[in-house]
Amino acid sequence: MSMSAISVSGLRKTYGDKVVLDGIDFDVPAGSIFSLLGPNGAGKTTTVNVLTTLLRADAGSVRIGGHDVATATKRVRSLIGVTGQFAAVDELLSARENLQLMADLKRLRPSDRVITGLLERFDLVESADKMTATYSGGMRRKLDLAMTLVGNPEIIFLDEPTTGLDPRSRRTMWSIVRELVAEGTTIFLTTQYLEEADQLADRIAVLNQGKLVAQGTPEELKRQVPGAHLQLRIGGLSDLQLAARLLPGSTSDDDELTLRVPHDGEPRSLLALLNRLDEHGIDLVEFSVHTPDLDDVFLSLTDQNITNNLREEAIAR
CATH class of the missing domain: 3.40.50.300 (P-loop containing nucleotide triphosphate hydrolases)
Structure with missing residues (x-):
């Protein structure tokens, strides 16, 4: 063969x-x-x-x-x-x-x-x-x-x-x-x-x-689908606010003391981010990496294709 x-x-x-x-x-x-x-x-x-x-x-x-x-x-x-x-x-x-x-x-x-x-x-x-x-x-x-x-x-x-x-x-x-x-x-x-x-x-x-x-x-x-991010849980409100200032584009939840940070999960940049938080003495309780799954890929690709076809049909009319 x-x-x-x-x-x-x-x-x-x-x-x-x-x-x-x-x-x-x-x-x-x-x-x-x-x-x-x-x-x-x-x-x-x-x-x-x-x-x-x-x-x-x-x-x-x-x-x-x-x-x-x-x-x-x-x-x-x-x-x-x-x-x-x-x-x-x-x-x-x-x-x-x-x-x-x-x-x-x-x-x-x-x-x-x-x-x-x-x-x-x-x-x-x-x-x-x-x-x-x-x-x-x-x-x-x-x-x-x-x-x-x-x-x-x-x-x-x-x-x-x-x-x-x-x-x-x-x-x-x-x-x-x-x-x-x-x-x-x-x-x-x-x-x-x-x-x-x-x-x-x-x-x-x-x-x-x-x-x-x-x-x-x-x-x-x-990797073609946006939405990969880190979920950080911080030990206190003041640390959470400081972390939010240090990490542009992040979204904080003051009640849950969590911070959502756009990130591709690449090990080297992840390590740099964690080191940065440590350098500023931020109490990081836990973190997790969230990436899109194939469900996200499937829905994104098929929905986008349908939308494009409808747009082309509308232009043709």
Whole structure:
């Protein structure tokens, strides 16, 4: 496989007059987790369908593992595994039978060792021969991902894989995803849970109204949003007033004896600020660093994009 597991350039897809994907570009290094975020209707599932050969793009190029999805479809399909938004398990079969079905479809021989290994990995041994109709939602999602791993795909597409799972089941899925990446698998993840992207993704792209409005690591995206600050608690009112004079732009709360100071949390400048307070004998009781999270990033980027579109429509009228 090439160093780039997924390469997308100028991807465009329309349905009639509706533009679903408007010339998007991104690259996913092999052995990494790439997360695509966006509100409902942004085009995430359409992107996954194009990348997994289920839908043909109107324009642009997509290469998976170095192979063009339009001209080397069979080769691309041999490299990938897909876990959709809903668990694709046959409820009339057991977990073992579902896995055997996938092994048969992929002409995997012998398959017994692979199936046993997957049942053990996903903690499904005790329920392996029970009908999956009796499984909990978390067990079905684990089986669904186990079925995706039959054949050991190099690139896995997870389309909102933890939707509807309880926190414990979700964290179990996170652990499995991390193990897969540690083994060299590339993960393309779409999710509605921003904490999930923050915890797992090496890089994140935000898709809104068919356009990529931002890309970067979680930390890079967080730095794009203003609002990072220090929260200082001071030992007395006079010290609080002095600290407010020393730190321009700060906001004090006399009742709580707290001071909010705009700050990016960079260690060197933080140390300089604390030293300055100490030099003036200010009684600092405690401090904490507050930075924007992915929720702030998501809301800022998507709201801004919607506002810009409305402004452009108003000008066009």
